[in-house]
Amino acid sequence: MSKVVLITGGSSGIGKAIGAYLLSKNYVVYGxxxxxxxxxxxxxxxxxxxxxxxxxxxxxxxxNLLQQEGRIDVLVNNAGVGITGPIEETPNPEIEKAFATNLYGPINVIKAVLPTMRKQGSGTVINITSIAGYMGLPYRGIYSATKAALEITIEALRMEVRQFGVKMTNIAPGDFATNIAASRYHAPQLENSPYKKEYGNTLKLMDEHVDAGEDPDKMAKVVHQIIETKNPKVHYKVGSFLQKFSVVLKKILPDKTYERMLLNHYKLK
Known part of the structure; x- marks a missing residue:
């Protein structure tokens, strides 16, 4: 029997790539x-x-999905929003929206599918987080915080649902060539802002990283491998060598040394 997969945020970017790839592998896919x-x-x-x-x-x-298929074997929590800006100048409603979508949203969908997976005695939940969630990035602090919170939440939740035969994991992507840069919220670059110059330079650098990002099909293949894995790991990281290595460096370098590395990378004072 083909596994039934539900992918949130499946209309474009990484979500669409995952769905198309799984469809080619004979899964029943809904986005x-x-x-x-x-x-x-x-x-x-x-x-x-x-x-x-x-x-x-x-x-x-x-x-509606259960009425059509009768089961849900895999949930891929991919829906999310980007947000950039100096934290001091980022409107509180936008901060709340980012947490509502990137943290509370995945929790909402997990809660909705868990009763079915528990009844089935099986299921896999894959959460798309971000390498940005492993570090506080300048002018992306809120985004980093939402993804870090999701990573930690899933660490706990996977232990709670293990008894029911439900597997849960996180995939943290680096920069991928998608339309996320165009759709994320940017705090306005205020003319009289003390952050104007550095925030503007950082925005340009972030957009360049996305434009030069990797093919979303790489993420799709990792998702497929995880679905077919008997005991998935707690965390996966997908991206360039330097992006994945930056997570390792954060663990081994003194805090101020790592902070200096980030400041140099973003050309900040």
């Missing part, structure tokens, strides 16, 4: 989108309407 009709002609798999920050929307979408 989600806040506006599925917008992608009805371009998506290779069905898209369900879901707003991950709304519990009613999540429950309705999962219920």
């Amino acid at each position: 989600t989108s806040r506006n599925p009709d917008k992608y009805s002609d371009t998506s290779p798999f069905p898209l369900l309407k879901m707003e991950v920050t709304c519990l009613e929307s999540v429950q309705e979408s999962v219920s």
Whole structure:
């Protein structure tokens, strides 16, 4: 029997690449989108309407999938938002929105699918986090915090659900060539801001990294490998050698040495 996979944020970027690859491997794939009709002609798999920050929307979408397929074998929590800006100048509603989407959203979807997976005695939940979640990055502090919080939450949750035969893991990608740079929230570059110059330079550097990022198919292949793995690891990291090595360096370097390395990388004083 083909496994049924649900991918949040499946209309573009990494989510779409994962869905298309799993479809080619004979999985039954469903994605989600806040506006599925917008992608009805371009998506290779069905898209369900879901707003991950709304519990009613999540429950309705999962219920619709269960009515059609009767089971959910794999959840890929991919939906998320980017956010940049000096923390001092980032509006609180945007900070709350980032946490609502990147942390509470995945938790909402996990809560919706767990009763079914528990009844099945099996299931795999894969959460797309970020290498940025392993470090506080300048002008991306809120984004780093949302992804770090998700990583730690899943560390705990995977131990809680292990008794039910449910497997859970995190994949932290580095920079991939997607449209995330265009869709993320940027705190406005204020003319009289003391952060104006350094924030502007950092934004340019971040966009260059995404434009030169890796093929999302690389993430799709890792997701497939995890689904087929009997006992997935707690964490996976997917990206360039330097991005993955930066996580190792944070563990072994003194804090101020690592901070200086980041300051030099972003050309900050």
